[in-house]
Amino acid sequence: MVVDFGEEGMKDAARTGSDYAPISANKNPKGRSPFLDIPHPCHYPLLSAIMDPPIYYSRSEYIETDTGNKVSRRATIAGPQNIVLGGKTIISSGAIIRGDLRRTGPGHTVVIQLGRYCLLGEGCIMRPPYKTFRGAFNYYPMKIGDHVHIGAGSVIEAATIGNHVEIGKNCIIGKFTIIKDCVKIADNTVIPPNTVIPTLAYFGGSPGHFIEDLPESTQEMVEAQSKQYYTRFQALDRQ
Amino acid sequence: MGPSVQYHCPCLSTSPVPPPPHLPSSSHHFHPLHNLFFCEECDAVRCNRCVAVEVSTYYCPNCLFEVPSASVRAEKNRCARNCFSCPICRNTLSVVSSDPPETPDGRSSTTVNASGEPPFFLYCNHCRWDSAEIGITFEKPTGLAAQLQKYEDSAPDALEFDRLKDHFEPFLRASSLSSSIAVHAAHPGSAAHSHHLHSASITAAASAALARDIPGVGKYTPISRTASGRAHRDRTANKDEMPEYKSRVDIASVGIGAGGGESEVDYMRKLRDVQTVGSLEQRWGNSWAGSLQVKDLRPLRIPLHSKRSKRCPACTHILIKPEQKAQSVRYKIKLVAANYLPAINVVLPHLQKPIVTSDAARRTLMKISPQSIDDGTTPPGLVAGKTYPFHLALTNPLYDPIQVRLSVQRVHVTTSGPSEKARRPPFAISLPTSPFPIAAFAEAWEYEDDEDMLVDDDDYEAGMKGRDKDGRGKAKTVGVLERRANVTLVGGEVIIGKEARGNVKFNMLVTYTYRSDDPTPSEVDGDVPKSSKPPEVKTFAFYTVVDLGPILPREEPRIEGDV
Ligand SMILES: [Zn+2]
Ligand SMILES: [Zn+2]
Ligand SMILES: [Zn+2]
Ligand SMILES: [Zn+2]
Ligand SMILES: [Zn+2]
Numbered sequence: 122m123v124v125d126f127g128e129e130g131m132k133d134a135a136r137t138g139s140d141y142a143p144i145s146a147n148k149n150p151k152g153r154s155p156f157l158d159i160p161h162p163c164h165y166p167l168l169s170a171i172m173d174p175p176i177y178y179s180r181s182e183y184i185e186t187d188t189g190n191k192v193s194r195r196a197t198i199a200g201p202q203n204i205v206l207g208g209k210t211i212i213s214s215g216a217i218i219r220g221d222l223r224r225t226g227p228g229h230t231v232v233i234q235l236g237r238y239c240l241l242g243e244g245c246i247m248r249p250p251y252k253t254f255r256g257a258f259n260y261y262p263m264k265i266g267d268h269v270h271i272g273a274g275s276v277i278e279a280a281t282i283g284n285h286v287e288i289g290k291n292c293i294i295g296k297f298t299i300i301k302d303c304v305k306i307a308d309n310t311v312i313p314p315n316t317v318i319p320t321l322a323y324f325g326g327s328p329g330h331f332i333e334d335l336p337e338s339t340q341e342m343v344e345a346q347s348k349q350y351y352t353r354f355q356a357l358d359r360q
Numbered sequence: 361m362g363p364s365v366q367y368h369c370p371c372l373s374t375s376p377v378p379p380p381p382h383l384p385s386s387s388h389h390f391h392p393l394h395n396l397f398f399c400e401e402c403d404a405v406r407c408n409r410c411v412a413v414e415v416s417t418y419y420c421p422n423c424l425f426e427v428p429s430a431s432v433r434a435e436k437n438r439c440a441r442n443c444f445s446c447p448i449c450r451n452t453l454s455v456v457s458s459d460p461p462e463t464p465d466g467r468s469s470t471t472v473n474a475s476g477e478p479p480f481f482l483y484c485n486h487c488r489w490d491s492a493e494i495g496i497t498f499e500k501p502t503g504l505a506a507q508l509q510k511y512e513d514s515a516p517d518a519l520e521f522d523r524l525k526d527h528f529e530p531f532l533r534a535s536s537l538s539s540s541i542a543v544h545a546a547h548p549g550s551a552a553h554s555h556h557l558h559s560a561s562i563t564a565a566a567s568a569a570l571a572r573d574i575p576g577v578g579k580y581t582p583i584s585r586t587a588s589g590r591a592h593r594d595r596t597a598n599k600d601e602m603p604e605y606k607s608r609v610d611i612a613s614v615g616i617g618a619g620g621g622e623s624e625v626d627y628m629r630k631l632r633d634v635q636t637v638g639s640l641e642q643r644w645g646n647s648w649a650g651s652l653q654v655k656d657l658r659p660l661r662i663p664l665h666s667k668r669s670k671r672c673p674a675c676t677h678i679l680i681k682p683e684q685k686a687q688s689v690r691y692k693i694k695l696v697a698a699n700y701l702p703a704i705n706v707v708l709p710h711l712q713k714p715i716v717t718s719d720a721a722r723r724t725l726m727k728i729s730p731q732s733i734d735d736g737t738t739p740p741g742l743v744a745g746k747t748y749p750f751h752l753a754l755t756n757p758l759y760d761p762i763q764v765r766l767s768v769q770r771v772h773v774t775t776s777g778p779s780e781k782a783r784r785p786p787f788a789i790s791l792p793t794s795p796f797p798i799a800a801f802a803e804a805w806e807y808e809d810d811e812d813m814l815v816d817d818d819d820y821e822a823g824m825k826g827r828d829k830d831g832r833g834k835a836k837t838v839g840v841l842e843r844r845a846n847v848t849l850v851g852g853e854v855i856i857g858k859e860a861r862g863n864v865k866f867n868m869l870v871t872y873t874y875r876s877d878d879p880t881p882s883e884v885d886g887d888v889p890k891s892s893k894p895p896e897v898k899t900f901a902f903y904t905v906v907d908l909g910p911i912l913p914r915e916e917p918r919i920e921g922d923v
Binding site: 175176179285295302314316317328331336339342357 | 392419422424450484694707753
């Protein structure tokens with residue numbers, strides 16, 4: 122089933138400031154770039170524009186929101202009023218987001234929240250986690266940070282996913298999983314329910330387990346890649 | 361895996377030149393740029409292989425509790441709270457209560473439900489093992505590690521280890537004391553030396569203990585690394601002073617599987633179901649040799665993880681210092697090579713095709729630019745006997761412009777026979793020989809987000825034409841192709857021999873000069889006329905290995921006829 126929705130349907134998180142926070146020119150004595158938490162210049166979209174080929178989609182397939190989210194009309198967005206996209210996030214064709222599986226009770230509620238520069242690959246399923254607690258069955262919200270890429274065909278039931286996270290293709294992320302910042306999960310990994318994945322960890326296997334530490338510059342690299350991906354993802358017009 | 365560029369770390373070697381790329385040792389010397397560090401003091405690249413590492417924080421990877429280093433040893437490097445891994449599949453276990461199933465399908469009754477009825481037990485929600493199977497249950501759902509402490513402490517291997525420790529402790533304390541006194545007498549204030557000797561005496565004591573004759577075990581004959589007599593004398597001295605240790609546990613009596621023996625052979629002989637034997641992976645995490653049988657496997661407390669500081673091995677300056685908090689990804693100090701060396705990315709333009717996400721997009725692209733569609737006729741690599749252009753994009757991370765020169769390291773591929781003459785390498789690389797500039801990195805570049813930053817397909821075609829016209833378009837293929845912001849795009853060319861095999865892989869020396877703003881002491885005071893002198897120009901050079909990918913065998917002439 123394909124649910125079409127208006128541009129009003131999905132909320133864009135209100136954001137202040139520009140897309141790219143300016144970097145302080147905190148020169149050190151040698152005139153080299155400073156070293157504290159500043160994205161490395163080689164990671165900016167510029168390089169990718171020269172070296173990485175574009176990813177073309179047809180303009181008619183995608184809806185682009187005011188804050189630059191690109192949502193395929195062939196994605197299934199259930200309960201769009203309960204879904205928040207941060208901006209410049211791409212929802213690919215065939216993806217399913219279950220914003221309709223909300224906590225019982227009156228009023229509005231955010232069921233699934235995605236940050237900026239996220240990617241939901243083709244055929245991904247995002248479903249909020251659920252459990253029976255003290256006799257009452259309920260769904261619980263899912264929160265996903267910025268720069269989170271999820272590969273095609275993965276099923277996500279996590280409670281929280283931090284910033285700068287890469288999840289491979291065909292993964293299963295079980296209910297109430299907590300993924301901290303700067304984590305990478307290999308293709309075809311099965312993360313059982315309630316797993317906690319610490320920062321800078323590379324996980325893989327079934328059940329997923331720790332494989333190795335990620336490098337200290339993971340944050341900058343992932344941020345660069347997610348921005349590059351957004352730049353490369355371009356509409357191709359019929360002529 | 362596309363073409364790649366990796367960077368050399370000499371790892372304090374006296375020779376800064378890496379081995380030729382076709383040797384297996386090459387891969388040990390090269391790393392992705394983002395895994396490397398840079399020591400400003402030494403003006404040198406450092407890698408994870410050569411840096412000195414110190415633990416700054418211990419934490420449990422599951423409950424994320426930060427364990428004070430004082431208790432790490434007492435808790436045997438494992439989480440002392442509620443975190444256990446499944447003995448069967450290594451998944452993290454959940455604590456569940458004995459409540460009746462609440463969901464009608466009975467499927468997910470066992471979620472984390474620590475508020476229910478005792479007894480509680482550990483449950484694996486991946487393979488469905490539970491601790492009640494092996495008779496482990498708990499009265500309350502918290503402090504499980506403490507509740508299990510009695511099992512752990514009474515295990516024969518734990519008891520034996522504690523007795524061994526008690527046995528060696530007084531001796532180690534005495535010998536470390538005497539050696540540090542000796543060192544302080546010889547070199548007062550030399551802490552590094554005393555530490556070194558201290559660990560040497562521990563090693564000597566341990567090897568003396570290991571050198572005992574054990575029935576059925578081959579004699580331990582250490583190869584003395586230092587020919588000097590000191591280590592040898594220490595060992596004989598230790599042997600004399602140390603009382604003999606007698607194990608209180610008879611290994612054969614402990615039961616099946618405790619390090620071999622008749623009973624284990626017997627068990628294996630009568631084995632009917634191989635599933636009852638624990639796999640090596642399942643038994644690996646246990647302290648020494650335990651039972652072979654799955655039914656004897658116990659849940660293990662989860663091993664702690666650590667955050668680490670890294671120091672330069674030559675000057676001991678800190679290169680990496682993480683924030684103390686376990687789950688922070690910020691660093692107090694982070695001297696990474698990517699902030700000092702130009703980043704180099706390589707592509708083969710003939711393999712760069714746009715990606716289309718749908719058939720509709722493909723059809724549109726077909727109308728606009730049919731040649732850019734990947735129609736499957738392009739071989740997915742480099743074909744022997746052909747010539748290809750390749751592009752190197754160099755990005756300057758510095759706030760000053762740099763001049764870069766590239767040169768290919770010569771390789772002599774020699775055959776095994778000494779009488780045979782050196783063969784020519786199976787390919788030849790052309791790169792621009794003169795230095796070229798890369799503009800300074802400036803914050804403003806970041807704001808450019810417009811579409812004209814994309815290279816038109818024409819540019820790729822220009823590169824393609826260069827090789828088709830029999831080297832006539834060479835001027836376009838080899839040289840600086842484009843300069844934009846702090847990126848310079850350089851073209852190179854590879855001519856592949858007809859019988860070439862293996863990867864097109866070559867070492868490339870990158871030399872760059874930059875303006876050094878090092879303030880000299882006289883300049884710091886300000887208004888000194890000397891500051892009018894021109895800024896000093898410094899040079900830094902490093903090796904990279906460029907891998908353009910595997911060479912495919914030559915196709916039948918059919919394909920060339922089509923072209
Ligand atoms: Zn970089
Ligand atoms: Zn090294
Ligand atoms: Zn723990
Ligand atoms: Zn299990
Ligand atoms: Zn140093």
